[in-house]
Amino acid sequence: MTTTLIQFAYLIAAVLFILGLRNLSSPKTATLGNQMAAVGMLIAIVATLLVSEVVDYPIVLAGVAVGSLIGAVAASRIEMTAMPQMVALLNGFGGAASVLVASAEVFSRTTQGNEPTGIVPGAIVASVLIGGLTLTGSLVAFAKLQEVMTGSPIQYPGQQYLNGFLALGALVLCVLLTMSPLDPVLLWSLIGISLLLGVLLVIPIGGADMPVVIALLNSYSGLAACATGFVLDNSALVISGSLVGASGLILTKIMCDAMNRSLANVLFGAFGAQDAVAASGEAVDQGTVTAYTPMDAAVIFSNARSVIIVPGYGMAVAQAQHAVRELTDQLVENGIEVNFAIHPVAGRMPGHMNVLLAEADVPYERLVEMDEINPQFPETDVALVLGANDVVNPAAREDETSPIYGMPVLEVDRAEHVFVIKRSMNPGFAGIQNPLFFKDNTMMIFGDAKKVIIELTDAVKNY
Amino acid sequence: MLEAPAIAALTILVLALFVGVEVISKVPPLLHTPLMSGSNAISGITVVGAILMAANQGENGTLATWFGFAAIVFATINVVGGFMVTNRMLAMFKPKKSKSEE
Numbered sequence: 001m002t003t004t005l006i007q008f009a010y011l012i013a014a015v016l017f018i019l020g021l022r023n024l025s026s027p028k029t030a031t032l033g034n035q036m037a038a039v040g041m042l043i044a045i046v047a048t049l050l051v052s053e054v055v056d057y058p059i060v061l062a063g064v065a066v067g068s069l070i071g072a073v074a075a076s077r078i079e080m081t082a083m084p085q086m087v088a089l090l091n092g093f094g095g096a097a098s099v100l101v102a103s104a105e106v107f108s109r110t111t112q113g114n115e116p117t118g119i120v121p122g123a124i125v126a127s128v129l130i131g132g133l134t135l136t137g138s139l140v141a142f143a144k145l146q147e148v149m150t151g152s153p154i155q156y157p158g159q160q161y162l163n164g165f166l167a168l169g170a171l172v173l174c175v176l177l178t179m180s181p182l183d184p185v186l187l188w189s190l191i192g193i194s195l196l197l198g199v200l201l202v203i204p205i206g207g208a209d210m211p212v213v214i215a216l217l218n219s220y221s222g223l224a225a226c227a228t229g230f231v232l233d234n235s236a237l238v239i240s241g242s243l244v245g246a247s248g249l250i251l252t253k254i255m256c257d258a259m260n261r262s263l264a265n266v267l268f269g270a271f272g273a274q275d276a277v278a279a280s281g282e283a284v285d286q287g288t289v290t291a292y293t294p295m296d297a298a299v300i301f302s303n304a305r306s307v308i309i310v311p312g313y314g315m316a317v318a319q320a321q322h323a324v325r326e327l328t329d330q331l332v333e334n335g336i337e338v339n340f341a342i343h344p345v346a347g348r349m350p351g352h353m354n355v356l357l358a359e360a361d362v363p364y365e366r367l368v369e370m371d372e373i374n375p376q377f378p379e380t381d382v383a384l385v386l387g388a389n390d391v392v393n394p395a396a397r398e399d400e401t402s403p404i405y406g407m408p409v410l411e412v413d414r415a416e417h418v419f420v421i422k423r424s425m426n427p428g429f430a431g432i433q434n435p436l437f438f439k440d441n442t443m444m445i446f447g448d449a450k451k452v453i454i455e456l457t458d459a460v461k462n463y
Numbered sequence: 464m465l466e467a468p469a470i471a472a473l474t475i476l477v478l479a480l481f482v483g484v485e486v487i488s489k490v491p492p493l494l495h496t497p498l499m500s501g502s503n504a505i506s507g508i509t510v511v512g513a514i515l516m517a518a519n520q521g522e523n524g525t526l527a528t529w530f531g532f533a534a535i536v537f538a539t540i541n542v543v544g545g546f547m548v549t550n551r552m553l554a555m556f557k558p559k560k561s562k563s564e565e
Binding site: 103241247 | 486514527544555557
């Protein structure tokens with residue numbers, strides 16, 4: 001197969017990727033879009049296999065077989081609640097592939113005595129650095145989400161200095177390696193330092209900030225692929241990598257805006273660390289809360305005409321999405337209008353709540369974005385907050401001293417009645433006290449989200 | 464200065480970034496999770512580079528071959544796992560009509 005034909009195949013693949021992403025603009029065409037992108041990938045891979053340079057087929061096919069098997073098993077077994085971990089891991093693998101390919105290119109050029117020139121040394125350095133960071137950063141994100149390690153920020157004295165020192169070291173190595181790209185000591189040192197930096201940069205970031213981290217690492221995995229494209233002078237990698245890089249950056253910005261925080265603050269602010277908890281601990285006693293039962297709630301639900309359910313990470317933890325769907329069905333059967341208010345950073349990754357509710361067969365028309373649903377709360381009889389905390393905190397609107405002041409939140413307290421289902425009075429992951437719980441129109445129901453919802457459904461049914 | 468192929472690649476990069484921003488901005492928050500897993504699968508395009516690395520080293524490139532092989536495995540997990548899990552998720556997003564209104 002000639003080079004021209006292969007380039008043409010890559011062009012077709014790139015077009016299919018773009019069309020595939022464009023079809024993700026609506027849930028009706030999204031499946032088709034995903035399939036188009038998959039076909040594009042198949043074309044790119046088959047074309048590459050037909051390149052005359054490919055001489056060692058057994059090793060390639062073995063790699064593809066092993067990877068396909070692992071990927072297929074993981075994709076079909078993974079629980080929807082574990083999707084953030086899965087995406088984190090996939091980000092990491094993308095980074096790993098970029099480091100490995102760029103390093104392999106260096107080894108290969110070393111044996112051939114072929115010194116890289118022009119933009120290639122810089123691209124090698126970028127692939128190794130970004131890919132390495134993405135690999136270990138994603139593994140730490142995975143460990144936090146899987147709760148293999150603590151989700152709260154890990155901090156120690158001199159942390160910023162150590163990270164700054166290492167970043168400086170990485171920068172120096174980058175410059176040196178760009179000047180002599182075939183030096184194995186420099187290459188291994190840069191691989192080592194970028195792997196270490198990936199770990200150290202993600203451990204001080206708290207669980208609630210994971211949506212930003214995952215989106216950013218998603219972007220990095222794309223940028224690493226893009227840099228690898230420059231190493232190999234391969235336009236397919238450059239185009240696909242930059243598409244993914246752009247996608248991740250947009251999601252990162254959306255997540256940061258939804259928390260009213262800068263990216264730097266998310267990455268280096270260690271939100272939810274001990275000092276934040278201490279600060280909120282000094283807050284004056286805001287009053288007492290009264291615990292209600294699902295039976296009490298059933299009375300109010302049965303007299304309501306409109307209900308808005310606000311899901312949060314707690315729903316995912318309790319695996320309560322199917323129970324929520326049954327409650328929704330029961331309420332709809334009773335002639336009550338039910339909608340869901342989805343905050344952009346609810347859960348542990350962009351779109352997390354939507355996927356869980358879709359899994360439970362909640363039609364997507366009921367899943368309403370924040371800006372659209374906020375004006376509806378004043379006309380709503382009941383707002384049901386389920387495992388969400390910071391995203392419904394009225395302090396973000398009212399209390400200028402609150403660390404989350406200015407963050408756009410769901411204005412549930414404007415509804416006539418608010419029910420909050422929570423395991424205990426512990427503050428959320430950001431460690432900030434929530435005045436919503438003390439409002440006159442708020443009723444707390446303590447317990448496991450799933451159990452409470454099932455009891456509530458029964459109570460509504462038998463009311 | 465940079466040679467012509469590098470400039471061509473940079474041009475492609477910049478234009479692709481613009482296309483990416485245009486296209487991705489139109490994806491609704493409803494589908495942000497499938498967008499991430501799907502774009503992850505697309506970034507698995509590194510498999511193309513990995514194949515070239517693993518398969519053209521001949522006798523003298525043991526380390527490069529093994530790095531290429533490992534890269535093929537990782538990138539293929541990305542491609543296959545990414546597209547399959549995205550497909551699985553997207554199949555769950557149903558409009559009101561198709562849901563049996565018992």
